Amino acid sequence: MFKKLGLLVMLLMVATVATGCSARANASANRVVIFSNADAEAIEVIRETLDSNGFANEYVIQVLGTSELAGRVVAEGTNIEADIVTLSSFHIESNADVFTDFNVKPNSLGGHVPFHSPLLGLEGSLVINTEVLNSANLPVPTSLADLANPIYSGYISIPDLNSSTTGWLFVQALLYNYGQEQGRELLADILTNVGVHFESSGSTPIVKARTGEVAIAFGLRHQGVAAMNDGLPIQVIDVEEGNFILTESVALVNKTTINPNARAMAELLANGTREQLLTYYPTPLFADENVSAQDIARVNFFPYTLTTALLAEHVAFLNSAR
DSSP states (O other), rough: OOHHHHHHHHHHHHHHHHHHHHHHHHHHHHSSSEEEEHHHHHHHHHHHHHIIIIIIEEEEEOOOOOOHHHHHHHGGGGGGSOOOEHHHEEHHHHGGGGGGOOOOOSOOOTOOOOOOEEEEEEEEEEEHHHHHHTTTTTTOOOSGGGGGOOOTSSSEEOOOOOTHHHHHHHHHHHEEEEEHHHHHHHHHHHHHHHHHGGESSSSSSHHHHHHHHHEEEEEHHHHHHHHHHTTOEEEEETTTEEEEEEEEEEEEESSSSSOOOHHHHHHHHHSSHHHHHHHOOOOOOOOTSOHHHHHHHHHEESSSOOOOOHHHHHHHHHHOOO
């Protein structure tokens, strides 16, 4: 009898464990999966927004590099594991069939698109090391065109568009303001001055400006501001050509059956994160945002939709000037 009772207890324990595992598996299976290329500050805002609006433990976030995530979007399409993607907007627009419309934030300065909503703007600008510039007795440049002057030879670092989309902001500014012919001539002269400081990483030019290896860098404006806030002899220059931007957006994957929570979370991220994100990335993206006239004036949008095809054209333009 005791053997039978012991066996019964064991069976009940196994059944309880199995039921618990099954429940946890089902709960995990129902979680919304978010793939993102965002950096740590943006991921923290995403988590805080979701958790404070009743979605704690209802999602998982996987952070991937931009190229890896874009590659998965292209290769896997709507079969991608993610329910929600946050990614560079031009990658999303180049793969519009993977995503579906949802309630996006209105009044986008870059134009309304129903299947994605900008979360943050990465703004290009010049960043100078004032100590190095002064010690070399060089004037402060006020435009990208100034960098073609031979006096700056060896003092400039910029990112290579072949490997970093930060370099796209530089190329966009030249093409928008000077066109193909004059823009190519300016770029050729600038690249001569850049020399060995033509970098494969988008952040390396600003790192070199921070350490005093160069006097002038082109990179992401918020990284230059961070260097200023660290007390370094750094100054951000909003150039005459305007600061062009690349946005990162949230998009909802067009799955056969869309998790209702996924739609609700995508709409929450689109409409409920901008105020916090502006503290890290102070680039105005919507008409109703509380930013200064100077903030809006410095931002410039390229007149054509940014796509991977346009990126390839601009890479060819850059390479023709080398």
